[in-house]
Amino acid sequence: MKADTHGAAQRNQPPDRYVYDFADGKATMADLLGGKGANLAEMTRLGLPVPPGFTVTTEACRHYLKTGRLPSGLDAQIARHLALLEETTGRRLGDVDDPLLVSVRSGAKFSMPGMMETVLNIGVCDATVAGLAKRYGDERFAWDCYRRLVQMYGRTVLGVPAEEFERALIQAKVRKGLAADAPDTALDADALRALTRHFQRIVRESSGQEVPQIPREQLGGAVRAVFESWDGKRARIYRRREGIPDDLGTAVTVMTMVFGNLGADSGTGVGFTRDPATGAPGVYGDYLSDAEGEDVVSGVRNTLTLEQFGTLDPDAYRELRRHMATLEEHYRDLCDIEFTVERGKLWMLQTRVGKRTAAAAFRIAANLLADGRIDEDEALSRVTGEQLAQLMFPCFAPSGGAVAPIAKGIAASPGAAVGRAVFSSADAVARAAAGEHVILIRRETNPDDLPGMIAASGVLTGRGGKTSHAAVVARGMGRTCVCGVESLEIDEQNGTATVTRGASAGTVISAGDLISIDGTDGSVYDTEIPVVSSPVVEYFEGHGSQTGDPVVAAVARLLQIADRRARLGVRANADTPADAARARRFGAHGIGLARTEHMFLGDRRPIVERLILADTQQDRANALSRLLELQRADFTGLLAAMDGLPVTVRLLDPPLHEFLPDLTELSVEIAVADATHQPVEPSRRELLAAVRRWHEQNPMLGLRGVRLGLVVPGLYAMQVRALAEAIVARRGDGGAPLAHIMIPLVAEAHELELARAEAKRVLHEVDPGLVVSVGVMIELPRAALTARRVAEYAEFFSFGTNDLTQTTWGMSRDDAEGAFFPAYLEHGVFSASPFGTIDPDGVGTLVRAAVKRGRWTRPDLEIGVCGEHGGDPASIHFFHQAGVDYVSCSPFRVPVARLEAGRASVLADRAAAGAGAVGSDTR
Numbered sequence: 001m002k003a004d005t006h007g008a009a010q011r012n013q014p015p016d017r018y019v020y021d022f023a024d025g026k027a028t029m030a031d032l033l034g035g036k037g038a039n040l041a042e043m044t045r046l047g048l049p050v051p052p053g054f055t056v057t058t059e060a061c062r063h064y065l066k067t068g069r070l071p072s073g074l075d076a077q078i079a080r081h082l083a084l085l086e087e088t089t090g091r092r093l094g095d096v097d098d099p100l101l102v103s104v105r106s107g108a109k110f111s112m113p114g115m116m117e118t119v120l121n122i123g124v125c126d127a128t129v130a131g132l133a134k135r136y137g138d139e140r141f142a143w144d145c146y147r148r149l150v151q152m153y154g155r156t157v158l159g160v161p162a163e164e165f166e167r168a169l170i171q172a173k174v175r176k177g178l179a180a181d182a183p184d185t186a187l188d189a190d191a192l193r194a195l196t197r198h199f200q201r202i203v204r205e206s207s208g209q210e211v212p213q214i215p216r217e218q219l220g221g222a223v224r225a226v227f228e229s230w231d232g233k234r235a236r237i238y239r240r241r242e243g244i245p246d247d248l249g250t251a252v253t254v255m256t257m258v259f260g261n262l263g264a265d266s267g268t269g270v271g272f273t274r275d276p277a278t279g280a281p282g283v284y285g286d287y288l289s290d291a292e293g294e295d296v297v298s299g300v301r302n303t304l305t306l307e308q309f310g311t312l313d314p315d316a317y318r319e320l321r322r323h324m325a326t327l328e329e330h331y332r333d334l335c336d337i338e339f340t341v342e343r344g345k346l347w348m349l350q351t352r353v354g355k356r357t358a359a360a361a362f363r364i365a366a367n368l369l370a371d372g373r374i375d376e377d378e379a380l381s382r383v384t385g386e387q388l389a390q391l392m393f394p395c396f397a398p399s400g401g402a403v404a405p406i407a408k409g410i411a412a413s414p415g416a417a418v419g420r421a422v423f424s425s426a427d428a429v430a431r432a433a434a435g436e437h438v439i440l441i442r443r444e445t446n447p448d449d450l451p452g453m454i455a456a457s458g459v460l461t462g463r464g465g466k467t468s469h470a471a472v473v474a475r476g477m478g479r480t481c482v483c484g485v486e487s488l489e490i491d492e493q494n495g496t497a498t499v500t501r502g503a504s505a506g507t508v509i510s511a512g513d514l515i516s517i518d519g520t521d522g523s524v525y526d527t528e529i530p531v532v533s534s535p536v537v538e539y540f541e542g543h544g545s546q547t548g549d550p551v552v553a554a555v556a557r558l559l560q561i562a563d564r565r566a567r568l569g570v571r572a573n574a575d576t577p578a579d580a581a582r583a584r585r586f587g588a589h590g591i592g593l594a595r596t597e598h599m600f601l602g603d604r605r606p607i608v609e610r611l612i613l614a615d616t617q618q619d620r621a622n623a624l625s626r627l628l629e630l631q632r633a634d635f636t637g638l639l640a641a642m643d644g645l646p647v648t649v650r651l652l653d654p655p656l657h658e659f660l661p662d663l664t665e666l667s668v669e670i671a672v673a674d675a676t677h678q679p680v681e682p683s684r685r686e687l688l689a690a691v692r693r694w695h696e697q698n699p700m701l702g703l704r705g706v707r708l709g710l711v712v713p714g715l716y717a718m719q720v721r722a723l724a725e726a727i728v729a730r731r732g733d734g735g736a737p738l739a740h741i742m743i744p745l746v747a748e749a750h751e752l753e754l755a756r757a758e759a760k761r762v763l764h765e766v767d768p769g770l771v772v773s774v775g776v777m778i779e780l781p782r783a784a785l786t787a788r789r790v791a792e793y794a795e796f797f798s799f800g801t802n803d804l805t806q807t808t809w810g811m812s813r814d815d816a817e818g819a820f821f822p823a824y825l826e827h828g829v830f831s832a833s834p835f836g837t838i839d840p841d842g843v844g845t846l847v848r849a850a851v852k853r854g855r856w857t858r859p860d861l862e863i864g865v866c867g868e869h870g871g872d873p874a875s876i877h878f879f880h881q882a883g884v885d886y887v888s889c890s891p892f893r894v895p896v897a898r899l900e901a902g903r904a905s906v907l908a909d910r911a912a913a914g915a916g917a918v919g920s921d922t923r
Contacts, residue, residue, distance in 0.1 A: 018060040019077040021084065022053055027331075032057050034251030036107025039351050046330060048323050048348045052088045053102070053255030054081040056223060058109070061249035064227045075220070082219075082254075089256055094215040098135055099128040101145065101257035104222035106229060108250040111352055112238055117156040117229040119222040120292060121149040121257060123215040136262060143192035144184075144261050147199055148292065153211045153218065154203040157225040162446075164206060168198050185290050219254070226252045234447045237454070240831065243874075258347040260340040261292050265313070268293045268340045271306055271320065273328040276336070276356040276475060277414060277519075279363030279551075283324060285337075286465040287312075293338060293349065302484060303465050316346045327351050332373050333382070334364050357413055357475050358387035359551045366554035376561045377906045383558055384903070385873035385896040390415070391555065392892065394531035396518055405523035406504035409460070409485030412471035414520040416531050417458025417480035421513045423495045425452025432456065439515055441497055443490045445470040453479060458517045460524060462490045462497075480519035488524070540586045540895060559587070559895060562902025568879065569886035570897040571646070573866060575599060577637035580647075583891035587898050590646035591638065592798065592888020593742075593866035596719060597654040599634050600627075608654075624718045631722035632729075639730045639737040646738045648798065648866075648888075649723055650777060651716050651755075653705045653744035663691050701807075705745020705777075706755050720759045724766035742798055744777040749789040752776050756793050777866070779803035784846035791857035798888075799847055801867030801875075805834050808843050835868070838875040844882070851883050864888055873900045880904035 025033050025041030033041065037055030044050045056078065063071040086092045091100035101123040106112075124132055124146045133142035154160040170180045172195045178186050187195065203211055212218050229235060230250045239246060260268035270293075271285030286303035288295050289312065310317035320339060323346075327335040336354030340347045356364065365382040368374045374382070396416040419437035422428045425448065428440045432455035440456040442449060444463045453459055453473055458480035461470045465484050474481030487505075489498045495511035509515055509526055516529040533541070539552045571592030572583030580591055600608045607626050614620035638647050666688050673680045709716035723739055730737040743755045756774045763770050776793075778784055779800030787797070806812060824830045838844055854861045864886045869875035871889030876897060879887055881904075889897050 034107030037251045051256040056252040058249040061227045097131045106226045106250045119152045121145040122218045125213045140189035147196040150199040157221045158207040160206045258342045273335045279360035358390040362554035385900040391536045397530040397532040407524040409482040409522045411522040412483040413474040413481035415480035418516045419457045423492045425449045428452035428455045482517045562899045565905045566901035568901040571888040577641045580641035586894040588894045594649045635726035644736045648740040650742040720762040741774045747782045752793045784850040787850040787853040791854040796862040798864040801869040876900040877904045
């Protein structure tokens with residue numbers, strides 16, 4: 001989770017200054033000025049052509065959201081900076097002859113594309129529209145600005161549904177004899193004048209209010225609306241998804257309007273200094289002539305590429321390329337920029353470190369490192385474990401021409417996605433909640449579609465390019481996305497997408513149909529396409545070097561750096577030789593958890609059942625003898641797969657009911673037989689009586705772990721003997737086995753003392769010279785709190801954070817997420833599932849206490865983590881800070897944990913030095 005770096009004292013002390021001119025700020029002030037304001041200030045400092053303006057700080061937003069009032073003095077400060085802006089531009093807000101128009105935009109510290117509000121053309125009204133037309137010699141332009149203001153202000157500030165404006169716009173086109181999806185540029189001045197008046201009536205009838213005719217009131221309303229949008233539903237959803245704190249607030253930028261909607265020699269665009277989908281060097285982006293900025297990112301019109309823009313306006317394009325090169329060199333990263341051309345004059349409206357796909361993140365970091373523009377630590381900080389996990393997802397199998405796509409679009413966010421077609425965000429959420437994989441199909445997405453985009457496996461749109469809302473948000477979330485499929489006619493209301501041209505013309509995708517989309521090449525298929533392992537996984541598996549792939553080469557390079565920088569070791573949770581071998585190929589430093597109960601399921605379960613229910617010593621001995629033979633083979637395979645590396649074997653820890661017949665089913669079976677006078681074997685009745693004796697109301701907190709080992713004679717001794725004999729056999733074969741024994745579910749040090757004594761006795765019986773450490777799994781709060789005493793008998797600790805979280809929170813991991821989690825997330829009780837990311841205040845406090853107390857008793861105590869949190873990136877950073885020695889996770893998460901272990905060292909060193917990368921936001 002991103003941390004707010006404002007100090008508490010700064011928060012509690014009302015600032016004297018709430019407004020900064022662009023010339024007064026810099027990139028390092030993102031906490032105060034937001035990302036947009038800070039970067040506008042930085043571009044101004046670099047001498048780039050930025051329209052003049054000022055920024056209202058995040059402090060003002062926080063005050064407003066807390067009190068419902070603007071801070072005292074803010075109005076006066078805005079008025080003062082507005083007067084300076086009017087002096088700079090030679091125009092005045094509200095002047096009837098030569099009016100100044102400004103934009104009002106949100107700008108949080110971290111990029112939240114499309115999640116908050118923007119209002120353009122503040123300053124146009126009935127009194128100034130004629131003066132605006134006269135100044136630019138274009139009446140159509142002036143009324144286009146006015147209708148946009150009414151539409152944006154009505155929706156953003158006064159809460160008028162966007163659909164009402166859309167319907168009116170379509171009606172205006174139809175009245176002019178145009179198609180409903182004709183571009184807005186087809187409407188002339190008279191049509192736009194009538195449409196503006198219609199929009200004003202819609203606002204009046206829907207909200208009971210008017211768009212203010214006094215420009216200064218427009219400005220004040222827009223500023224408040226941007227502040228309020230920070231707490232809007234879609235912004236809250238996005239912050240939860242991206243781990244952005246709720247208390248940061250947003251800044252507001254007020255910028256002199258420059259106009260891309262002045263005809264063919266004007267326009268607006270978005271660009272990237274490298275391909276945000278692949279990381280390839282070059283200039284990528286979209287341009288629309290005769291348009292304002294929202295037209296590009298909304299996807300309502302299909303755009304030109306920047307190369308096509310270069311043909312259209314070579315001078316502006318060359319200048320843009322120079323500025324983009326300056327920005328990438330300055331920020332040392334992929335930059336995302338917005339620009340406007342006003343009658344041939346280029347203006348830079350925004351820059352930020354751009355969102356990118358996982359593949360692009362690794363490739364860009366490795367390329368910049370190779371070019372000497374960043375160092376190894378900086379390269380490692382530019383990528384994340386979650387991005388690496390995305391690269392390990394399967395991709396489509398090569399079809400060899402067997403399956404042809406029905407349509408092609410723009411490859412906006414790579415990956416392979418297969419699912420049922422849905423045409424609304426609500427349907428995507430509902431079907432995904434029912435367990436289905438879905439592909440969300442929209443003409444174009446808007447911020448209200450965010451819940452559906454989160455729920456979907458992939459996103460498909462008929463309009464827009466690599467900078468559309470769908471593309472930017474999908475890349476940020478790691479969703480597969482194909483945009484701008486122009487050959488698809490999408491009817492969202494009726495739930496169909498029809499191919500209109502090409503060999504597949506006439507093909508219809510209906511809601512519920514199974515489709516596949518390829519975000520790597522933009523293909524759309526009306527069937528399910530088989531998937532294969534990703535090239536990154538193939539590299540880890542050793543199936544060819546794969547290093548000719550630039551992304552795989554980048555992953556390999558950055559993992560080498562991470563391994564050098566890491567203090568935390570990374571082991572694997574593995575119960576079979578195959579899993580152990582895979583973990584080793586993926587870079588594990590050993591096995592941190594071999595769960596022996598997993599070895600006893602399936603066809604071995606009846607043997608365990610006979611052991612637990614044995615009435616005589618002979619029956620018990622027979623069951624133990626059979627299990628000993630099987631366990632010895634299990635451990636021999638694990639030790640061979642991990643030869644020379646540690647293997648930690650957890651002794652049996654089953655909830656007992658997993659190895660016994662179900663009491664209810666057995667009772668019903670015998671009751672039905674008795675009621676129908678059917679014969680029942682005596683052994684079945686004896687089994688029922690035994691199951692009743694062992695039955696527990698809450699087996700998860702009952703006879704399991706060390707309790708089972710102490711109550712069932714010979715059980716743990718059998719396992720220790722099997723391990724000891726496997727070690728001896730492996731040594732005899734020339735191997736170098738290294739094993740540890742872990743006692744589970746210990747609550748009291750004396751439990752461990754008894755179990756450890758038995759284990760040491762058995763080890764000595766097998767081989768007096770055998771040295772195997774015996775440690776404990778810390779998975780109960782009492783064990784953590786009494787760790788000083790537990791460490792008297794434990795030679796190592798390993799935190800079982802799954803059960804530690806369950807017993808600390810008093811909730812079941814298996815049941816909680818389906819019951820109250822959604823409500824708790826919505827109300828902010830949880831910012832993330834405590835079963836997914838470690839709870840630092842509760843469970844984390846127990847971990848820190850156990851580490852400290854255990855090492856009071858035994859300073860050289862080795863401490864690991866073997867719960868699922870061991871593979872979670874955020875949790876790994878916590879464990880690094882807590883002083884843990886290693887984490888253990890599933891084999892497929894090992895590379896992720898290796899990367900994050902290295903990053904944890906780098907980021908901890910930076911935090912200690914008080915350093916940080918300027919403007920970096922690689923989420």
